[in-house]
Amino acid sequence: MILDGLLKNSKSCLKAVLQVGIIVQYTLPDLFSLCPFDFSKPSPYLQECSAESREWVARFNVLNEKHHAILEKSQSGLLCALTYPYAGREGFKTTCDFINLLFVLDHASDDMNSKDANDACEVFYEVMADPDFKHESNLAKITLDFRQAIIRSAKPQCFKHFLTNLKRYTKAVAQEAELRETGEILDLMNFVPLRRENSAVRCCFAFIEYNLGIELSDAVFNNPIFQSVYFAAVDMVCWVNDLLSYNVEQAMGHNSNNIVTVLMQEKNASIQEAADCIGIVFEQLITRFLKDKSRLPSWGADIDRDVALYVEGLTRWVSGSLVWSFQSSRYFGTANNIALLTRLVTLYPKDDEQM
Numbered sequence: 001m002i003l004d005g006l007l008k009n010s011k012s013c014l015k016a017v018l019q020v021g022i023i024v025q026y027t028l029p030d031l032f033s034l035c036p037f038d039f040s041k042p043s044p045y046l047q048e049c050s051a052e053s054r055e056w057v058a059r060f061n062v063l064n065e066k067h068h069a070i071l072e073k074s075q076s077g078l079l080c081a082l083t084y085p086y087a088g089r090e091g092f093k094t095t096c097d098f099i100n101l102l103f104v105l106d107h108a109s110d111d112m113n114s115k116d117a118n119d120a121c122e123v124f125y126e127v128m129a130d131p132d133f134k135h136e137s138n139l140a141k142i143t144l145d146f147r148q149a150i151i152r153s154a155k156p157q158c159f160k161h162f163l164t165n166l167k168r169y170t171k172a173v174a175q176e177a178e179l180r181e182t183g184e185i186l187d188l189m190n191f192v193p194l195r196r197e198n199s200a201v202r203c204c205f206a207f208i209e210y211n212l213g214i215e216l217s218d219a220v221f222n223n224p225i226f227q228s229v230y231f232a233a234v235d236m237v238c239w240v241n242d243l244l245s246y247n248v249e250q251a252m253g254h255n256s257n258n259i260v261t262v263l264m265q266e267k268n269a270s271i272q273e274a275a276d277c278i279g280i281v282f283e284q285l286i287t288r289f290l291k292d293k294s295r296l297p298s299w300g301a302d303i304d305r306d307v308a309l310y311v312e313g314l315t316r317w318v319s320g321s322l323v324w325s326f327q328s329s330r331y332f333g334t335a336n337n338i339a340l341l342t343r344l345v346t347l348y349p350k351d352d353e354q355m
Contacts (some may be wrong), residue, residue: 024347026272028339029279031240036286037315039323042081045092050077050342057104067107070170075328076100082320082327083204086313087211094149095207097140101146102200104139104345109173117177122172129163142299146149150210157215162206172197176257183256191262196231198257201317208313214306220299225292226307232289233314236282241279244325246271247332251348271347289314 043049054071058062063071080087080096087119089094109117126133127143131151136141151159176198179186186194197203209215220226242259249255263274293311298304325331332339339345 013090025272025344026270026275026347028243028275028343028345029282030343031279031282032143034279034286035319035322036290037319038084039319040316042078043085043089043092044210045089046077046081048135049093049096050075050081052093053077053100056097056145057100057142057304060138060145062104062142063107065219070107071100071103073328074103074330076103076322078328079155079321079324082324084207085316085320086311087321089213090153091207094153095211097146098207099204100253101142102203104142105173105346106200106267108139111178112177114178114181118174124168125167128166140343154210155213155215157217158206158209160178161209161216161221162203164279165202166205168197169200169203180254180256185261185265186280187257187261188262188266191259192235195238195242195257195259195336196234199234199241201234201237205234205314205317206319208310212306212309212313214309215305216306216310220307223297225297226293227288227298228292228315229311232285232292233318236289236318239278239285240322241325243275244331247345249332251350253350275344 007080054077054120057071070312076099077096080099081094084092086093105120109120112120120139121139123135124143127135128147131144131147150162154162173195175194185191221230239259245254246258246260249258250261255261259278260271260274263269264271264278267273267277270275296307296311299307326336326340329336332345335346
């Protein structure tokens with residue numbers, strides 16, 4: 001079982017928690033108990049395609065040594081394997097490449113000023129949208145190589161949804177860089193829609209269609225009940241990811257683009273109160289997702305089948321990304337088993353070398 005594997009050797013790690021002195025700690029909500037969705041076995045293509053994708057990124061020389069190390073720790077192939085367990089080999093490799101490409105842009109833009117981040121995002125989008133767009137950067141070269149791969153098998157409507165979400169994503173990443181440069185932290189009302197876009201979750205959701213070999217019409221996507229189901233899933237991933245990534249981000253000084261920071265500022269809340277709030281919101285989003293899933297209208301047997309497959313894909317993303325957060329070392333390092341077993345997180349000091 002997935003969870004059994006996560007818990008392996010956790011008890012021996014618990015002693016480390018008990019030996020900790022007076023330090024800042026907070027307790028995570030019991031997310032696994034709250035999540036009603038199935039936890040899938042990872043894709044059988046995990047090992048071979050992950051290695052191929054890492055080699056692909058390295059070939060274009062788009063990351064420095066530090067960012068290569070972060071990419072390795074991220075285990076993006078594992079994230080892909082847990083969130084798209086149904087993908088065929090070619091689709092899995094292409095999807096893995098895209099997630100790695102997101103990490104490239106994400107980490108590169110973290111170190112950029114707003115102008116450079118905007119320029120990089122513009123290149124990323126324009127190359128993806130227009131194969132005739134010319135740019136000599138390594139980012140443009142790797143993006144073009146990816147575009148040539150996805151266009152071979154993506155259905156037209158699927159690729160259209162992907163580009164639409166990619167445009168929103170690159171615009172939001174550039175806005176995030178501007179906010180980081182000015183030190184501004186948005187209020188909750190303005191932060192949530194921005195986070196939906198700069199998280200790249202919506203771009204990743206486009207690969208549900210891609211890997212299932214389906215394409216949903218605009219009439220389906222624009223239906224208000226479908227939209228409620230869709231954005232409930234988006235927000236589940238975003239809010240939980242922000243909670244689980246907060247410790248690493250605050251240590252690196254990148255915590256302004258995080259729902260925990262927003263809640264702490266707006267509600268004058270402690271880390272613990274913000275974590276508790278996210279647990280409550282996660283449960284509310286699950287309730288909404290399940291309620292509106294049962295209320296989806298019918299578009300005819302064939303479309304209804306594809307919608308059901310897509311909605312199931314959304315649940316795989318919620319549960320898979322949750323497992324990945326604890327199974328990889330991206331957020332908790334060597335303490336991921338401790339965090340899983342005890343739900344206790346010890347706040348890292350700023351600029352911790354382990355990051």
